[in-house]
Amino acid sequence: MKQERDQAQLIEMFRLMALARALDERMWQLNRQGKAPFVISCQGHEAAQVGAAMALRPKQDWIVPYYRDLAMMLAIGVTPREVMLGLLAKADDPSSGGRQMPAHYSHRALNIVSHSSPTGTQVPHAVGIALAAQMRGDDVVTWTSFGEGTSSQGDVHEAMNLAGVMKLPVIFFCENNGYAISVPQRKQMGVENVSDRAQGYGFPGVTVDGTNVLEVYEAMTAAVDRARQGHGPTLIEAKCVRLTAHSSDDNDRTYRSADDLKAMKTRDPVHSYEAYLRSEEILDDAKIAGIRDEIKAQVNDATTFAEKAPLPDPLTVSRYVYAE
Ligand SMILES: Cc1ncc(C[n+]2csc(CCOP(=O)(O)OP(=O)(O)O)c2C)c(N)n1
Numbered sequence: 120m121k122q123e124r125d126q127a128q129l130i131e132m133f134r135l136m137a138l139a140r141a142l143d144e145r146m147w148q149l150n151r152q153g154k155a156p157f158v159i160s161c162q163g164h165e166a167a168q169v170g171a172a173m174a175l176r177p178k179q180d181w182i183v184p185y186y187r188d189l190a191m192m193l194a195i196g197v198t199p200r201e202v203m204l205g206l207l208a209k210a211d212d213p214s215s216g217g218r219q220m221p222a223h224y225s226h227r228a229l230n231i232v233s234h235s236s237p238t239g240t241q242v243p244h245a246v247g248i249a250l251a252a253q254m255r256g257d258d259v260v261t262w263t264s265f266g267e268g269t270s271s272q273g274d275v276h277e278a279m280n281l282a283g284v285m286k287l288p289v290i291f292f293c294e295n296n297g298y299a300i301s302v303p304q305r306k307q308m309g310v311e312n313v314s315d316r317a318q319g320y321g322f323p324g325v326t327v328d329g330t331n332v333l334e335v336y337e338a339m340t341a342a343v344d345r346a347r348q349g350h351g352p353t354l355i356e357a358k359c360v361r362l363t364a365h366s367s368d369d370n371d372r373t374y375r376s377a378d379d380l381k382a383m384k385t386r387d388p389v390h391s392y393e394a395y396l397r398s399e400e401i402l403d404d405a406k407i408a409g410i411r412d413e414i415k416a417q418v419n420d421a422t423t424f425a426e427k428a429p430l431p432d433p434l435t436v437s438r439y440v441y442a443e
Pocket residue numbers: 187236237238265266267268269270294296298299300361365
């Protein structure tokens with residue numbers, strides 16, 4: 120595997136995963152300081168998202184993410200400064216000019232389309248985008264993501280069904296962390312693997328270890344090739360861990376046992392990938408320290424930049440709500 124890929128790409132994957140983790144941790148600090156209203160974390164999903172992003176073509180393919188996709192955003196090209204502007208609802212937030220709830224990522228220049236707060240509504244949107252691309256003959260793939268809880272919703276079934284009928288160039292990416300807020304998977308679906316459902320829509324479904332960035336990348340590359348060749352959708356289920364509470368507004372110790380929380384920590388994707396790169400002698404202490412120093416500077420810069428940035432002018436409050 121090592122020979123097949125160039126080392127720079129393997130290191131870049133690590134850098135992105137570690138950057139996402141550090142930025143996410145800073146977002147929690149700002150929340151606990153009372154500066155950021157709400158945080159919803161990518162911690163434990165970094166490998167899934169970076170592995171997926173590396174198989175996509177930024178600015179060409181369409182990204183229709185969900186709220187947990189911070190690492191995907193960074194890997195596609197959203198800057199840490201832009202992320203922090205959104206978190207602190209500043210005027211130059213590229214998602215919404217400071218209007219939207221944090222983590223409702225979008226970016227016009229990067230073909231990233233905002234989802235709406237009702238979970239799963241982004242999936243039919245992605246299918247519509249893929250249908251438009253197919254009708255126009257554009258060489259683009261649409262990627263959309265959602266959690267396993269959301270995969271049980273009607274919108275998701277309807278969207279996948281249509282995509283199967285029309286053989287649309289779309290990738291359904293389920294980030295399965297085993298919980299929908301406090302509800303464990305076994306309480307809301309009768310299947311072990313979300314990917315099993317793909318058979319019912321007439322396209323392939325595959326389950327991968329979502330804590331293994333290279334495994335996700337392989338599956339994504341195959342799905343992108345399939346879509347580009349006109350063979351239609353793929354459902355990829357990446358089994359992740361949710362290393363934090365659902366969001367900054369809940370306490371997961373009320374619904375997850377101490378043993379569960381401990382077991383989960385052993386599947387930390389950033390730690391395991393770092394260990395892998397060390398064992399392959401691609402990274403060592405000095406190189407890791409260099410990467411981490413650079414990340415720390417970037418996170419500090421993004422925080423200061425966003426804290427100093429202006430809030431939206433109150434007189435513009437109705438902009439984007441009513442026609443002007
Ligand atoms: C239609 C709808 N129902 C309920 C909610 C409240 N809600 C927000 S996130 C969430 C859990 C979703 O879990 P999952 O799809 O597994 O994604 P995860 O957060 O675990 O990544 C729920 C129930 C919502 N936003 N929209």
